Amino acid sequence: MTNVQGQPQTAGAKADFDAVIIGAGFSGMYMLHSLRDKLDLNVTVFEAGDGVGGTWYWNRYPGARCDSDSYIYCYTFDKNLLQEWNWSERYPEQDEILRYLEHCAERFDLKPDIQFGKRVVEVVFDDDTELWTVRTDKGDAVRARFVIPAVGALSTANMPPIKGLSSFKGKCYHTSQWPHDGVDFTAKRVGIIGTGATAVQAIPEIAQQAKHLTVFQRTPNFCVPARNGRVDPEVTKARKADYDGVRQRIKDSFFGFELNFIPKAVLETTPEEREQEFDKMWDAGGFAFWLANYQDMFFSKEANDVIADYLKRKIRSVVNDPVTAEKLTPKTYPYGTKRQPLDTNYFETFNKKNVALVDASTDGPIEEITPNGIRAGGKEYPLDIIVIATGFDAMTGPLKNLGINGRDGRALAQEWEDGPQTYLGLAIAGYPNLFTITGPQSPSVLSNMPVSIEQHVEWITECIAHMRRNKLTTIEASPQAQDEWGAHVAEVVNSTLMPGTNSWYMGANIEGKPRRFLPYLGPEGVGGYRRKCAEVAEKGYEGFVFTSQGQGGTVHTIAAE
Structure with missing residues (x-):
């Protein structure tokens, strides 16, 4: 076994893997390919699901599809893959995206290095060996030099603390934990809680099948039409001929x-x-x-x-x-400060006779779930199936759930009680050799995700390659750089209308979650952020602290300021 520098491991510091990646969605798959096939590292991936796909493995609710145009909602690092793969629609459905990711897993032979059905429950750094120990719910305990959570920004379900949820006698499903064999709504009275982007996709589909659908709305949403459909073959041909240009334009x-x-x-x-x-x-x-x-x-x-x-x-x-229309019309927040849902016949669905809208502000909020349905505003709505479409504990939830403990036993979940603290959304002070792909305080959910994923994976790969070339053992963000980045993230967003809205961008959808803008809305967006990350690397990884293994086992600290 050799370490990531290509040198024999010192006694007492043997790693099972150079790197452990957590998650096998878009980001985890590309991270595995980059580290294993470009740097020749010994890498494993732990994935809680039984297959690749990440969000597209778990989210199989009716109407689930991406809302980025398919020709850019894909990997762009492989020119042949771009030319060979053909999408069927402007916004492909979940099953087609999953087929694409399965195809990529086969194409790059990724599955032999992915351990499926294993959920990571603890990630602990050892100050003496400078290695991470990663434990899973199946009893695995492996040590690695690098740990890279690729858990996605929207993967920890938000189960609202509604009284009586466990008493319901019918079936209850969260949209992000949907049965793989589907749900039959035929002749059923269905209630759906939530009117966010997921619900906007699901409601028209469920309404077509259910005997009756009752929509429980807390906050109405601005929606714009998706205009989904087949893409003109000539448009597809032109895009494939210009993929170098497309790739550069979306990156910038x-x-x-x-x-x-x-x-x-x-x-x-x-x-x-x-x-x-x-x-x-x-x-x-x-x-x-x-x-x-x-x-x-x-x-x-x-x-x-x-x-x-x-x-x-x-x-x-x-x-x-007119009464229903007013209930569906947002009045309490500026347009664009919440996640924009794309709809197909969403508002038209409320013209159907078998669809009813219960609005928290006019009809009364949900009081409790009873054995037979939902009670809201003093009225009980009898139901056979309840669909919970209340979204996620976004961005911080997936990372806090990993049981990450850094230097001196520092618990990430505890340190982030008042909100996330990162440098560039890539690294965290006190957590050496831990990189977060599309983490908090990076563009992440405010971008077409594959573009941001590829940028992070490529930056991390080059950073690790830099460490190998220079015989460096660990890297972490300096506290000063982290503080300055956090202040910058806040300063930029505070010049906009975003902080005044109760959105999941602000953590407002989770009871008790601190109010903090979670992604990064940079002055030049994805392109400007990419240039900032490149500049940091060009300046010798400015704002990061490295250690190197010296003679006699002494450790030298190298601060790049």
Whole structure:
């Protein structure tokens, strides 16, 4: 066994693996491929599921599909893969994305190094050996030089603390823990809790099958149409011919899409001009209305109101019942400060006779789940099936659940009680050789995820290669760099309308979770963040602290400032 520097391990410091990766979704699969096949490291992956796919393995609820255009919701590091794979739709469904990831696992021969059905429960750093011990729920205990959680930002389900949940006599399902053989809603009275992006996809599908569907809404959502469908073969051909250009544009963009803000302020336009732009984006569908609108939308409430008014008019024009339309019209937060759902017949579904809406603010909130249904506003709604679509303990939840303990026994879950602290969303002070892919305080969920995943994986790979070349043993963020990055993340977002909204971006969906903006909304977005990470590396990993193994076993600390 050799260590990551290609040198014999010192006595008492033998590692079972150079690196352990946690999770086998988009990020874990590419991380395995990069470390194993580019650096020739000894790597294993622990995956809780019985197959690859990450979020696309677990989330199989009705209507589940991606909301990034398929031609960029994929790996871009392999040119042949880009040319060979053909997507069936603009926004492919869960099963097609899972087939794609299965294909990638086979293509790059990843499965032999993935241990399925094993959930990591503890990750502990040993100060003496400078190795991590990773334990699973199946009794595994392995030691590794590097640990890389690739657990995703949205993988820890938010089960709301609703009184009486365990008393329900019918079936109850969380959308992120959906039965792999599906759920039959035929002739069933169904209740769904939540109206976020997941519910917006699921509600129209369930309503087509259920005898009756009752939607329990806490906060209405601004939705824009997906306009899903087959992609013109000529468009597909042109994109494949220009994939070098596509790849560069999404890497340099604000959000990882081929979308750019209108550089003009909406308040400087005439009503006719802006209406024409809004109609164009509405008809095109997708994220353009959110991510390619007028640039002052996120900074000026007055500007935001102009844009939100257009969407409110759309809701009222689609929903037949004026009372229901008003319930479905957001009034308490600016447009774009919550995750943008893309819909297919979402608002139209509330025109169906077998669909009812129960709104917390007008009809009364959910009080309890009874053996026979849900009680809200003093009224009981009898149900056979309850679907819980309340989202996730986003970004921090998946990492806090791993039982990570760093130097001197520092527990990450405890240190993050008041919110996450990272450097670049990649590393954490006091946790050597631990890298987080699309972690808190990185663009992550505010981007087309594969673009950000690839950037992080490639940065981590080159960082480890740098350590091997320079005989370095550990790397971690300096406390000063971490503090400065956290202050920068807060400063940038505080200039926008985002912090004023009770969103999961702010942790507001989890009872007791500290109010902290979790991702990074950089001044130049994904492209600017990429340049910042590259600059850090070019300056000798500025803001990181390394140790190297000297003669006689002494350790020298090298601080890159």
